[in-house]
Amino acid sequence: MVNIPQPGPDRRSILRGAALASGAIALGGGFTAMGATSAFAETSGTSSAVRAAQPYLYWRGAWNARPPSSPIQVLASAPTYIVVHHTATPNSTDYSLDHALRLSQSIQNFHMDTNGWIDTGQQLTISRGGHVMEGRDRTGEAISAGQHVVGAHVANYNSNAIGIENEGLYTSASPTQALTDSLVETLAWLCGAYGLNPQSAIVGHRDFNATACPGDVLYGMLPDLRNRVAGTMEAYGLPIGQRSVPAEDRPTYPSVPENEPEREFYHGPARGPDDFTR
Numbered sequence: 001m002v003n004i005p006q007p008g009p010d011r012r013s014i015l016r017g018a019a020l021a022s023g024a025i026a027l028g029g030g031f032t033a034m035g036a037t038s039a040f041a042e043t044s045g046t047s048s049a050v051r052a053a054q055p056y057l058y059w060r061g062a063w064n065a066r067p068p069s070s071p072i073q074v075l076a077s078a079p080t081y082i083v084v085h086h087t088a089t090p091n092s093t094d095y096s097l098d099h100a101l102r103l104s105q106s107i108q109n110f111h112m113d114t115n116g117w118i119d120t121g122q123q124l125t126i127s128r129g130g131h132v133m134e135g136r137d138r139t140g141e142a143i144s145a146g147q148h149v150v151g152a153h154v155a156n157y158n159s160n161a162i163g164i165e166n167e168g169l170y171t172s173a174s175p176t177q178a179l180t181d182s183l184v185e186t187l188a189w190l191c192g193a194y195g196l197n198p199q200s201a202i203v204g205h206r207d208f209n210a211t212a213c214p215g216d217v218l219y220g221m222l223p224d225l226r227n228r229v230a231g232t233m234e235a236y237g238l239p240i241g242q243r244s245v246p247a248e249d250r251p252t253y254p255s256v257p258e259n260e261p262e263r264e265f266y267h268g269p270a271r272g273p274d275d276f277t278r
């Protein structure tokens, strides 16, 4: 089912207003001046549609993120892929915003203190309550400018893939409706901002690396999610991107290991020899 936006103050505007009142920062409208660097965003009418499609995003300030330990790398070119992950954390039944913000903190602490990365690895995080958080520093501004913050979430493809970590473990359980709906909205916004075609751009972590991530259940939902994203883009007036994917950039479809290490926060290889940042 497609989430058709209605004219007038829609759910997103209401949510945004409520969140602003509670001290959070809305992404929408904040980066109008920066959109001009993206050739795609310059297309008449497209940049306003991209802004309209932005889900409410909790910035790093909302979850009290630590500053990166080294400068973040931002590429002028848009990513080719959007990689869907699970967080390999418990399937929490705490759907509150507080829980979501703590999740972002705990992932960042693990990535920086245990993995030794310069910041949290993924660009975006979605909680089981459907809250969407900015991950790696400068992600929000980069997306709005059609640029790519290089993260650490998919080995050897971090330079051309943006990553979304979805809270939970979906090897046998299903994500919540709230998470699924927010994921569709986030994917539609990213496809619009970067001029991507959801059918070719949206992939699972296992499409690139030897891992079960994002789990059989969430991975099996991807064909339906791609169609829902296309419908959402159509509803927002976002053109489906026609960028072709160079052969060397296409997924390699490695085999899924039978016994993936089960430890919290680990969902497969996140860095490889082709990645120049951590």
Ligand SMILES: [Zn+2]
Residues within 6 Å of the ligand: 084, 085, 086, 153, 205, 213, 214, 267, 268
């Ligand atoms: Zn993953």
